[in-house]
Amino acid sequence: MTETAPVQIDAFFILHSARADHWRGALNAAESWHRGESGAADVQASLAEVKIIEEFHAFPGTAVMARLDQTIASGDARATANLIRRISEAIVTRHEHADSMGTSGTDSEAFEDLLPVSLVGGARRRPSFExxxxxxxxxxxxxxxxxxxxxxxxxxxxxxxxxxxxGSFEDAVCAxxxxxxxxxxxxxDDMAYRSRHDAPVLRSLLDPILKYAGGLASGIDLSRVLKTIRPELDLYVLSDRNIEALAGQEGGNYARRIFYAVEEPLELHLAILEGIAARYETPFFDNLKRYxxxxxxxxxxxPIARGKSVFASDWISDMGEFYGINLFLAESSATTGGLDSLLEPTGNIKKAQEYAARAFGADHVFFVTNGTSTSNKMVVxxxxxxxxxxxxxxxxxxxxxxxxxxxxGQPLYVEAFPLTRYSMYGAVPLAEIKRAMLALRDEGRLDRLRLLDLTNCTFDGxxxxxxxxxxxxxxxxxxxxxxWDEAWSGFAHWSPFLRPRTAMGAAAAIEEWMASDEAVAAYEQQQAELGEAPSTDLLLxxxxxxxPRKIRLRVYQTNSTHKSMSAIRQGSMVLVHDVDFAHVESQFHEAVFTHASTSPNQQLIASLDVARRQMELEGYGLVMNAISxxxxxxTAVNRHPLISRYFRILGADELIPAEFRPSGxxxxxxxxxxxxxIAKAMREDEFYxxxxxxxxxxxxxxFDGTQFKGILANRYNIQVNKxxxxxxxxxSNINxxxxxxxxxxxVLVEIASEIDARLRSGGGGVRExxxxxxxxxxxxxxDLPNFSRFHDAFRGNAGEMTGEGDMRTAFYGAYDEAGCEYVRLASPEIDSRLESGPDLVSANFVIPYPPGFPIMVPGQVLTRxxxxxxxKLDVKEIHGYEAARGLKLLRADVLGNPVN
Structure with missing residues (x-):
């Protein structure tokens, strides 16, 4: 954005809400003027903060802004307040349409209904954009x-x-x-580069990339930059030069169409609408509505298809009244008659998945109706x-x-950095991953390594x-x-500050780098610097x-669409960017057949289709709003004098060790x-x-976490899930x-006040x-326990003790009850065996929630x-553990011959 001084981070990330705040502030100033408590100068001062931003919006537009200036200059406080109120209300309610202001600006103009049309039963207004x-x-x-x-x-x-x-390149980027x-x-095709406003932060980012040396900038360069910031935008280039050559040059594919100057204004208009229509189309949802x-x-x-068994019933018709008729009219177990099969899509589901691939920058997308738990198992x-x-x-x-x-598959576990004070783990340092890979190389087993499986972003961000x-x-x-399991961050594609950290965003960047002239040179230069036999320490x-000549770029991303976009619960997607997908496509489909239901929910599929449409058309603004x-x-929590006495929200400095934040x-x-x-940290830091x-x-x-979660839910109807x-x-999310x-x-003020009052009135004993x-x-x-090791019975053969383990054999070994034993957690036998053996070997997964990670896996040797x-755990929910029976262990006397 344009600025005359470095912009504070909240001034960028809360632009949308700040814009509305500025207009409400201007309204307060105008109403104060109308009441005779202040003057026109105060209104003008409050409007000065939004005038630059409004240059980049069609609403309210230059004509209305000029009319507002004239109204203020005429001294009409009442008319000024009325006009600003209408502008403010339109922005707050997202009715930003130039037609809503009319042209005369008189007080008698009726302002359109502020409620969404769908809530008041009126005709649906045509979607509008700028x-x-x-x-x-x-x-x-x-x-x-x-x-x-x-x-x-x-x-x-x-x-x-x-x-x-x-009128300039910089202003276009700002807009x-x-x-x-x-x-x-x-x-x-050619335009002025510099804005008439000062924009030092923007220039510090753009100038090095574009190698700006003054003069004009090209439309292709602008298209490239805009596609980096907002890849969903449709771009059209007008040129009075050789447009045939322009269309064929590198970067010409960034533009959806290239037109010769303005010889065809109607064609340009139709092209713009066609581009929006291509994103608006939802093949499966549209077809389901017709069905x-x-x-x-x-x-x-x-039986519930068409709803006859529901609406004709005296006993369950309330379900029909609650959900509405369309839910039942759109239900079917058929995959013909205009519908399609999720397992073998050939029609509108296939097309909807192709649109999702376009939206997320993937080669292929597969819809999943059983959640990302199933998506992950499919890919593995x-x-x-x-x-x-x-x-x-x-x-x-x-x-x-x-x-x-x-x-x-045999997992070789790597550990994330611990955040012991908060009983959680962060993410896995790259050095740990490289160390594991180099160890496999030195052992001559790198050829068996097939997959790196990580969570991005983690539950905690x-x-x-x-x-x-x-x-x-x-x-x-x-x-x-x-x-990359991106269950929690599917929305990140729609933020220029988060997209580079997504699997698909990084894959696109690597692919572009591989095709560049610098790639081979950079590799060969490093090889010369490393020498013929670099040490492991040097490589670390x-x-x-x-x-780049040897890379086979094979990237898979799973996202829980329902967790961050407008999809129904359990709606998930698998995104594929795999140069060798043709070699695994048949087995991928076998995995789909294995895990996917043969009776998928039609409404789930439709919601995935619609979620993609929404994000392609308004995802950027929605995600920016979620961040704001x-x-x-x-800000409200950490800077509140009372709340911050008892609560605080952790920053990056408390959740990411300094060694992983070289940007500072x-x-x-x-x-x-x-x-x-922020952009520097996003580019350089190991974790963000x-x-x-x-x-x-x-x-x-x-309060412990579980206790506080219950208070929020039961007393205040505030829901959290971790x-x-x-x-x-x-x-925060787009909702x-x-x-x-x-x-x-x-709510936090009320809770903090109660604590304050209790401590003030309760005396020393309460405080203690x-x-x-x-x-x-x-x-x-x-202390947070790291993974120890797999028992020797599950580590290699012929005396070869490997880091990975045959967890599958251990898992099914537990199916033989005679080969298992139970030992209670408080039993002194556990302490005795920890000291002198035999090993305690877990027979199953044990997952306390919270924190939600497995502290025991089948075949793992348990440590102190x-x-x-x-x-020390004080949580009630521990998956895989029965307190009455104790830990389920594989018996030591049968581990020499585990069950297959």
Whole structure:
């Protein structure tokens, strides 16, 4: 954005809500003037803060802003307040359409209903958006040009758009960043580069990339930059030069169409609408709506289809009233008659998946209706065969571990850095991954390594430097496959600050680098510097460069679409960017057949289709709003004089050790932090904190995580779903509003006030008990146990003791009850065996929740650290553990001959 001084980080990430706040502030100033409490100068001062931003929006537009200036100059306080109120209300309610303001601006103009049309039963308004025009025409011509564009509208058009005009490259970039309603860009081939405003932070980012040396900038360069920031935008280039050559040059494919100057304004108009229509189309959902309107006779096994058994019933008709008729009209177990099969899609589901691949920058996308737990097992089964080695984060979701059991893959566990104070783990340092790979290389077993399986981002918001991880791993093993579980961060594709950290974003960057002239040179230069036989220590210390000629780029990403986009629960996607997918496609389909239901939910599939549509058309603005909500919550909690006495939200400096933050970035709210600092941290740091995930420490208020979660849910109807010993996790999403912030802040104030009152009136004993409770939660925390090792019975053969283990054999060994035993956790036998043997070997997965990672896996030798952790746990939900019977162990006397 434009600025005259470095912009604080919240001034960028909360642009959308800040814009509304500025207008509300202007309204307050105008109403104060109308009441005679202030003057016109105060209104003008409040408007000065938004005038630059409004240059990049079609609404309210230059004509209305000029009318507002005239109204203020005329001294009409009442008319000024009324006009600002209408503008403010339109922005707050997202009714930003130039037509809503009319042209006369008189007080008597009726303002359109502020409620969404769908809630009041009126006719649905055509969706509207804004198109950015980058032009060499002077600003004096922009009003006339806008009117010419408006005259191109036709009754048949499915959508409406208003025009935003800028005159330079920098202003175009600013507009795309600032205005989320921009959905298409029309640019000239040559344009002025510099904005008339000062933009030092923007220039520090753009100038090195573009090697700017003054003068003009090209439309192709602008297209490239805009595609990096907002890849969903449709870009159109106007040129009066040899457009045939322009279309064929490198980068010409960034533009959806290239037109010869403005010889075909109607064609350009139609092209803009066609581009939006291509994103708006939802093949499966559209078809399902048509199916629901057909008179269908159902002779298949789905009685609720068409709803007759529901609405005709005296006993369950209330279900029909609750859900509505369309849910039942759109149900069917048939895969013909206009519908399609999720298992073997050939029609509209196949097309919907192709659209999703386009949206997420993948080669292929597969819809999954059983959640990302199933998506992960599908990918692992498709890529891993018995005996293959997979490097796996021990703290990843249980579905990955079970995938190894099902596939017969042998996990080589690597550990994430611990955050012991908060009873959680972070992410796996790259050095640990490289060390494991180099050990396999030195042992001559690197050929058995097939997969690296990591979680990105973690439950608590740790995002990997995915590009660096993949590049350095590919430098050691060029055909390594990557599975990134991005269940919690599917939305990240729609943020320019988060997208590079996604699997698909990093894969695209690596692919582009591989095709560049610099790639081979960079590899060969490093090889010359490393020498013929570099030591393991040197390789661990070096940021390795892969050989682009040998890389087989194979990247898989799973995302829980329902966790961050508008999909129904259990809606998930598998994203594929695999140069060798043709070699595994048949086994991938076998994995789909294995895990996917033959009766998938039609509404789930439709919601995945619709979620993609929404994100392609408004995802950028929605995600920016989610980030702004999170930053406002961080500010409201950490800077509140009462709340911050007992609660705080952790920053990156507390969740990511300094060694993994070479940029020096500490927190989004640190003084002096700009969005340039954020971009630097995103590019350089090994781990980056997703701002939408907020770890709120509650142990300092005397609550453990489970207890505080219950208070929030039962007393205040606030839901969270992840806790630790002394924290709860809040996460903002595209559904949150400013009202949600106010509700949360009010609740935290009330709880903090109750604590304050209790401590003031309760005397020394109450204070001592409170301090002891806080100390127990915040200081007397159990050490987090690392994975120990697999028992020798499950590690290699012929005396070869390997780091990975045959977990599948151990898992099925537990099916033989005679080969298992139970030992209670408090039994002295455990302590005796820890001291003198025989080994305690877990027969199954044991997963306390929280923290939610397996502290025991089948075949693992249990250590004192693991047992101590279990004994100190005060959570009630421990998957795989029966307190009445104790730990289920594989008997030592049968481990020499485990059950197959």
């Amino acid at each position: 198109t950015l025009f980058v032009t060499a025409q002077p600003p004096s011509r922009w009003g006339a040009m806008s009117e010419e564009i408006r005259q191109l509208r036709r009754r048949e058009d499915l959508f409406e758009y208003d025009a935003v005009f800028v 795309a960043i600032v205005n989320p309603r921009i959905a298409a860009v029309v640019t000239t 629901a309107q057909r008179p269908v006779g159902t002779f298949h096994a789905l 089964q498709a890529l891993i065969k018995p005996g293959d080695i997979a490097i796996v984060d021990r703290n990843c979701h249980k579905s990955h571990h079970y995938g190894m059991v099902l596939s017969g 740790h995002m990997y430097n995915t590009r660096r991880v993949m590049e350095e791993c590919l430098a050691i093993k060029p055909d390594l496959i990557f599975l 210390e070096t940021r390795l460069v892969p050989d 909500i999170a930053l406002k919550i961080r 970035f500490t927190d989004f709210l640190s003084p002096g932090v700009t969005w340039g600092n 904190l997703d701002p939408t995930r907020m770890t709120l420490v509650c142990g300092t208020a005397g 806790t630790s010993r002394n924290s709860v996790l809040f996460q 949150n509003t400013r009202s949600d912030i106010a509700h949360l802040v009010r 008990a409170f301090d002891a409770r806080v100390k127990s939660l915040m200081e007397d925390v159990p 650290e693991t047992i101590d952790f279990m004994r």
